[in-house]
Amino acid sequence: MRRRLAVLAAVPLLFAAACGGSTDAGGLKVAGAAGAEPQVTFPTGDPAAKSSYQVLNAGSGAALAKGDTVFVNLTVWTWDGKDNKKEGTTYTAKKPEPIQISDNMPKVMVDGFAKTKLGGRFMAVVAQDSYTKEEQENAKKQGTDTSKPKVFVIDPVSTLPKAAVGTATDPGVKGVKVENPGGTEAPKLTTKTDEKAPKEFVNKTIIKGTGPAVKKGQSAVVHYTGKIWGTDKQFDSSWGGEPFTVQGIGTAEVQVIKGWDQALNGATVGSRLLLVIPPELGYGAQANGGIPANSTLVFTVDVLAAY
Structure with missing residues (x-):
């Protein structure tokens, strides 16, 4: 699966299931309007020991709920009571990141999203009480210090469609x-x-989207199902879970099979594709998990977004 915002690499438990929290953000003050990079003023003294959230701007767009994948602008700090270092922000690259609202993220974030509409802003403090003892031990082994809270200012920008929508046509593949x-x-x-x-x-369009074409170097967010030609054996699907993000399309950094890369490069956002991928553009003469060697692969792919 895709990497989250690079600054979160130091927070591997960010999206682990978490305990509750309050709406008291521990004396933190945030300057700046939603849609612009925020500035945070930290209080003197020790960092917060409890997780919390605070709605800074309720927003006027659509409401958000669990299961939604939301493009957000995100800025994060480490609250250590000394340097309070800003770890990074999506505002630098001017590229919002997709996050799915689910119980796999800290509850203070779920609550913040639930109380904030598109166009708004909320702050979440993820302290040590957001992690179980086991998660804290695993984090320690990975060199991550969960004793220092992370402070997130999150601006929900837009939601990801759950599927390609439109008039479907027969792809005409026997x-x-x-x-x-x-x-x-x-x-x-x-x-x-x-x-x-x-x-x-074979690359056929079942539903023609109305969005822009995916450009070389972009990331595409998709839902897909994959089966093996002739057997009807399903070996993978993203449906029922989080959409899959393919990064670096059309570049050497892309980490999908060649058939996928060819299909997504130039695909129209909002489209549903049928791909029939011969072995040389798939996994070739080597077996891969439950996929036998020299298999022809068949996919439906909904191209939900590109960024």
């Missing part, structure tokens, strides 16, 4: 059937067939 239930439901892909797999790469 041996493959795609049912499109509509709304936010996942497409149903069937690959059980006696038809011979195509030797060439």
Whole structure:
């Protein structure tokens, strides 16, 4: 899966399940309007021992809830009572990051999102009480000090669509059937067939999106299902969980099979694609997990966003 904002690499437990918190943000003061990089003034004395959140601007856009994937601008500090170092911000690159609201993140963040609409801003203090004893021990082994709270100022910008929406057309690939239930439901892909797999790469548009084309070097956020041609065996799917992000499309840094990279480079955001990927653009002559060697792979891919 994708890396979060690089500054969070030092906070590997950020999205671990967490305990409760209050709305008292411990005397912290935040300057700046939502949509601009914030500045935080820290109080004197010891850092907060309890996690908390504070809504700074309730926002006027759509409400947010668990299960939503939200593009946010995010700034984070380490509150040590001395330097109170700013670890980083998305405002530097001017590129909001997607985060899924779920119970895998600290409860103070879930609560902050629930009380803040798009266009707003909230602050969350993630202190040691947000981690279980086991999580604290694991963090210590990884060289992370959970005794120093992290302070996040989060600006929800937009939500990620849950699926490609629009008029679906038959991709016209013999041996493959795609049912499109509509709304936010996942497409149903069937690959059980006696038809011979195509030797060439197949990239068909089932639903044509209305967004921009994915550009080289961008990241794309997608939902997908993958099956093996002829067997109808599903080996992977993101549906029912967090969407998958592919970084560095069209570059040497991309970490997906060649067929995916080719399909996503130039794809229209909002589209649903059917991909039939021959072995040379997939995993080739080597088995990969539950995928036998020389398999032809079939995917439906919903291109939800690019950034």
